[in-house]
Amino acid sequence: MKGKHPTAEDSLDDIPGACLDCHDAGSKKAPPFARLLHHVHLAVRVNNTYVTTFKSNCMHCHRFSTQTGEWTIPRGAEK
Secondary structure, three states: OOOOOOOOHHHHHHOOHHHHHHHOOOOOOOOOHHHHHHHHHHOOOOOOHHHHOOOOOHHHOOEEOOOOOOEEOOOHHHO
């Protein structure tokens, strides 16, 4: 990954929802959000805080419904 993320302070109240404005699945101007975040969290091997601090636990971002078997990602106020 190269470059620097532009200022996005107006998006901070709705993470990850607001990120999808630029990082949706079909994005041509920025890496798709899921691919980008999973790469940063799971493939980066040096100084990876997600692995060392959060023990690679997907439940820090995802929620799993035992009733439906579906994974979801809470948005903004749901967290």
